[in-house]
Amino acid sequence: MNKVLKRLLIIMIVGLVILGSGFYIWTFFVYSPMPSALDDMVSNSEVKVLSGENIVFFPTGEVKPVGIIFYPGGKVAPEAYAPLLMQLARNGYEVIEVKMPLNLAIFDMNAANKILKDRTDKDWIIAGHSLGGAMAASFVKHYPNSRLKGLMLWASYPGGEKYSLKESSIPVASIYGTKDMGIDKILENKVYLPESTKYYEIEGGNHAQFGDYGPQKGDQVPDIDMETQQEAIIRASVDFLNQISE
Known part of the structure; x- marks a missing residue:
């Protein structure tokens, strides 16, 4: 040489x-969790919180027959979603939040497979915020015959025609704020979701308030406060989940 x-x-x-x-x-x-988010990482009389390989929010009362596998957003610490996931558990839904390698769901898109294999005691839907939602949608695309009962997107969308779910029969919910940093992409990519998709638009909501980790670079300033937005997210999510669990 x-x-x-x-x-x-x-x-x-x-x-x-x-x-x-x-x-x-x-x-x-x-994006680290705000101190207020960590308050919901503690078990209480309504929800038991377990943090190990993943984070589990388990209702202590009546438990719905459908659980939630949740993929966090890119570079967002999973604990930042505790306030919302705690509320879903308070509504009777067990939530398993996946701790992603390097906080990027792209490195373990198939994480749901292990949960579905190990937890055959109930039905499951898959959900995610931002990049986590995109990877949840990709999972549904790659495993169309999995036993998932639904897909719930928080401020997210499928990653283009290659990952289109337009012909899928799986129930889908798309929940987003009108001040989201990616609102144009969210609206453009509706063409890759099934016609039966249920859309929940939160007027004045932005991207970062789907968690509790403070402002996010490139995001728009919301017209509503975090508490108001998160209450709307939970209402929309529970409405969709109740339709599946009935």
Whole structure:
């Protein structure tokens, strides 16, 4: 190998190492839960919270026959969704929130497979916020014969024609705010969802208030406060879930 080729090879290797290191460091900059979110990571008289491989919110009273597998948004700590998932559990729905590698659902899109295999005691729907919702939709696309009973998208959409669910018979709910940072994409990608999809539009809601992790870069300023938006998210989610569990 001549000196020029050796030099080019060294440059390429160094470049790849730098890129890889930069990406790895980038993954550590996550949206952390606000202190208020951590309050809902504690068990109470209505919901038992277990944090291990995943985070489980389990109702202590009547438990619905349908549970929720939840994929968190990209680079968002899973604990940031505790306030909303706690409320879903208070409505009788067990929630298993997946802890994603490097906080990116793209690295474990198939995580639901293990839960579906291990937990045959009930039916399940899959849900997710932002990137988590896109990966949940991709799971449905890749496993059309899974025993999932529904797909619930929070501020999310399928990733283009390749992942289209237009011909799918699975019940789908799309819940989003009108001030979402990705509102144009959410509306454009409706063509890739089934005609029977139920849409829940939250006037004045934005992207970040689907969790409790503070403002998100590139997001729009909401016209409503977080409490109001999250109450609307829970109402819409429970309405969809109740239709499936009946």
